Amino acid sequence: MRDRSLCSSLDDDRLTDLHRIGRRQRLAPGDTLALAGSDSSACGNVISGALQLCASTADGREQTVGTLYPADFVGWLYASETPFTVRAICESEVCTFHRGSLEQLLERHIDLERQLLRQALAALDDTRAQMLTLTRRSAAEKVAGFLLDMAVRPETRGQRAAPGGPLTFDLPLSRGQMAELLGLTIETVSRQLTRLKIAGTIALPGVRAVTIRDEAALRAVAG
Amino acid sequence: MRDRSLCSSLDDDRLTDLHRIGRRQRLAPGDTLALAGSDSSACGNVISGALQLCASTADGREQTVGTLYPADFVGWLYASETPFTVRAICESEVCTFHRGSLEQLLERHIDLERQLLRQALAALDDTRAQMLTLTRRSAAEKVAGFLLDMAVRPETRGQRAAPGGPLTFDLPLSRGQMAELLGLTIETVSRQLTRLKIAGTIALPGVRAVTIRDEAALRAVAG
DNA sequence: CGCCTCGTTGATCTCGATCAATGTGGGTGG
DNA sequence: CCACCCACATTGATCGAGATCAACGAGGCG
Numbered sequence: 381m382r383d384r385s386l387c388s389s390l391d392d393d394r395l396t397d398l399h400r401i402g403r404r405q406r407l408a409p410g411d412t413l414a415l416a417g418s419d420s421s422a423c424g425n426v427i428s429g430a431l432q433l434c435a436s437t438a439d440g441r442e443q444t445v446g447t448l449y450p451a452d453f454v455g456w457l458y459a460s461e462t463p464f465t466v467r468a469i470c471e472s473e474v475c476t477f478h479r480g481s482l483e484q485l486l487e488r489h490i491d492l493e494r495q496l497l498r499q500a501l502a503a504l505d506d507t508r509a510q511m512l513t514l515t516r517r518s519a520a521e522k523v524a525g526f527l528l529d530m531a532v533r534p535e536t537r538g539q540r541a542a543p544g545g546p547l548t549f550d551l552p553l554s555r556g557q558m559a560e561l562l563g564l565t566i567e568t569v570s571r572q573l574t575r576l577k578i579a580g581t582i583a584l585p586g587v588r589a590v591t592i593r594d595e596a597a598l599r600a601v602a603g
Numbered sequence: 604m605r606d607r608s609l610c611s612s613l614d615d616d617r618l619t620d621l622h623r624i625g626r627r628q629r630l631a632p633g634d635t636l637a638l639a640g641s642d643s644s645a646c647g648n649v650i651s652g653a654l655q656l657c658a659s660t661a662d663g664r665e666q667t668v669g670t671l672y673p674a675d676f677v678g679w680l681y682a683s684e685t686p687f688t689v690r691a692i693c694e695s696e697v698c699t700f701h702r703g704s705l706e707q708l709l710e711r712h713i714d715l716e717r718q719l720l721r722q723a724l725a726a727l728d729d730t731r732a733q734m735l736t737l738t739r740r741s742a743a744e745k746v747a748g749f750l751l752d753m754a755v756r757p758e759t760r761g762q763r764a765a766p767g768g769p770l771t772f773d774l775p776l777s778r779g780q781m782a783e784l785l786g787l788t789i790e791t792v793s794r795q796l797t798r799l800k801i802a803g804t805i806a807l808p809g810v811r812a813v814t815i816r817d818e819a820a821l822r823a824v825a826g
Numbered sequence: 827c828g829c830c831t832c833g834t835t836g837a838t839c840t841c842g843a844t845c846a847a848t849g850t851g852g853g854t855g856g
Numbered sequence: 857c858c859a860c861c862c863a864c865a866t867t868g869a870t871c872g873a874g875a876t877c878a879a880c881g882a883g884g885c886g
Contacts, residue, residue, distance in 0.1 A: 433731065435731060435732065435734065435735040436735070437735065437739060437740065437826060438826060439826065441735075441739040441740075442739070443734060443735045443738050443739050445731035445732075445734045445735060446731060456724070456728075457720075457724060458721055458724065459724075459728075463728050463731070463732065464728075464731060486717075487717075490713050490716070493713070493716060493717065493720060494709075494710075494716065496720060497680075497716060497719060497720045497723060498680075498681055500720060500723040500724055500727060501679070501680060501681065501682075501723055503727055504723060504726055504727050504730060505679075505682075505686050505687075507727060507730045507731060507734070508656065508658060508668035508669060508686070508687060508730060509658060509668075509686065510734065511658065511666055511668045511730070511733065511734055511737060512658040512659070512660065512664075512666045512668060514734060514737050514738045514786075515666050515737045515738070515786030516660060516664040516665070516666050516786070517660065517664075518841075518842090519841075519842065554864070554865090555864075555865060555866095556864080556865095563737075563738030563739070564842075564843090565842075565843060565844080566864090566865075566866095567842085567843080567844085567865095567866085567867085568841090568842055568843075570865060570866055570867080571842090571866085571867080573865095573866095574866070574867085587850085587851080587864075587865070603660060603661060603662065741873075741874095742873075742874065777832070777833090778832075778833060778834095779832080779833095787874075787875090788874075788875060788876080789832090789833075789834095790833095790834080790835085790874085790875080790876085791873090791874055791875075793833060793834055793835080794834085794835080794874090796834095797834075797835085810832075810833070810882090810883080
């Protein structure tokens with residue numbers, strides 16, 4: 381994870397370079413780093429926590445179009461207007477630079493630029509895969525698939541009660557945020573979770589906690 | 604457009620370099636350049652025509668997750684498996700390289716790499732914007748928005764009967780391809796088009812031809 | 827001419843949205 | 857410590873947009 385961040389591909393001299401123009405910023409849950417349509421010039425990377433990219437229509441419908449985890453790049457280069465709102469999902473920390481400074485820095489450090497290219501290409505594939513989910517998968521498939529994703533993410537490292545036993549972890553998202561991410565409503569997400577609970581596939585020991593009791597069944601639902 | 608292609612940022616020496624390892628390929632409509640899950644090493648850019656990136660679920664549901672026009676990059680770097688099927692929408696031409704050769708070339712020519720980074724970042728924003736459309740817009744909004752997009756695209760340059768008069772152009776996509784792109788079914792696309800026709804907003808002089816008779820009304824429907 | 831693909835139109839069904847009420851847990855102030 | 861509040865989650869009832877199933881039409885080509 382660390383090795384994918386902007387800072388990591390640099391030796392000490394360059395790190396100094398970077399820190400001279402960068403600034404650390406703490407975000408509380410719900411804080412916005414940039415507002416869609418604004419001309420925020422902040423670019424950088426996530427250090428800790430998780431952010432979401434949020435797109436919205438003129439009349440207020442919203443959709444989460446990306447989630448950013450530590451080491452992910454955040455912000456827009458070569459552009460003057462921010463296309464999506466960037467909001468903290470949970471307590472987070474970011475390291476930001478002025479767009480111009482970072483663009484100059486990238487020109488001087490091609491390894492940094494290569495790093496960013498790889499990240500962008502990977503993000504593009506992830507985003508496209510998510511498009512398939514959003515349009516062609518059912519609510520049940522979406523929710524099951526999401527739980528499997530979250531169980532595996534290093535950011536929400538799940539704990540097994542026993543080796544091979546059920547896996548328990550905390551969701552970093554509220555029901556509303558899950559709905560926004562999956563292109564559903566709060567009610568539908570909630571109903572799908574209770575369906576899985578009743579089927580014995582998962583347990584919900586707390587409002588944010590999930591236990592995967594039957595991973596094979598969950599995979600079957602995810603399709 | 605031309606100035607965004609891989610070849611364009613090169614001087615003559617470098618172009619020679621590029622052509623030594625590249626190969627031109629013609630594609631008929633429906634031809635696949637790469638199959639999802641295969642390990643095609645072809646990377647390059649579109650020269651003419653249009654390609655689509657197609658994602659599909661295990662049970663055969665499909666979604667177009669991107670459209671590639673001349674100068675767009677096609678293929679996957681730093682990856683061994685092709686995540687999406689690449690298919691020609693119409694008669695097209697591409698210029699491809701082996702992944703490895705292109706990666707080496709990018710290391711030697713940083714301006715090429717920068718070009719690619721810009722394209723990737725732009726494609727990422729486009730893809731994310733499309734996610735909003737796919738989940739939160741109605742069928743009517745999707746179809747109206749799509750027509751407005753196509754009317755403006757240089758690839759399908761529309762013709763006005765008179766200055767300020769109605770704009771006519773040919774769709775490069777069949778109804779089925781439009782449905783796949785917009786996350787709808789053929790029937791829904793067809794119904795939305797006839798709804799717009801009956802309202803007098805558009806005319807459909809041929810099966811592929813569209814005339815925008817009331818652009819303001821079309822924009823209002825697109826939201 | 828008959829075939830074949832593509833598009834249109836109609837009837838019905840279904841999944842998820844919407845509207846509405848109720849439950850729950852954590853924090854605050856009396 | 858408890859009562860209250862408030863945001864969040866669950867559950868139920870109903871509705872509707874778009875999918876699905878089915879039939880028909882229109883152009884292109886051997």
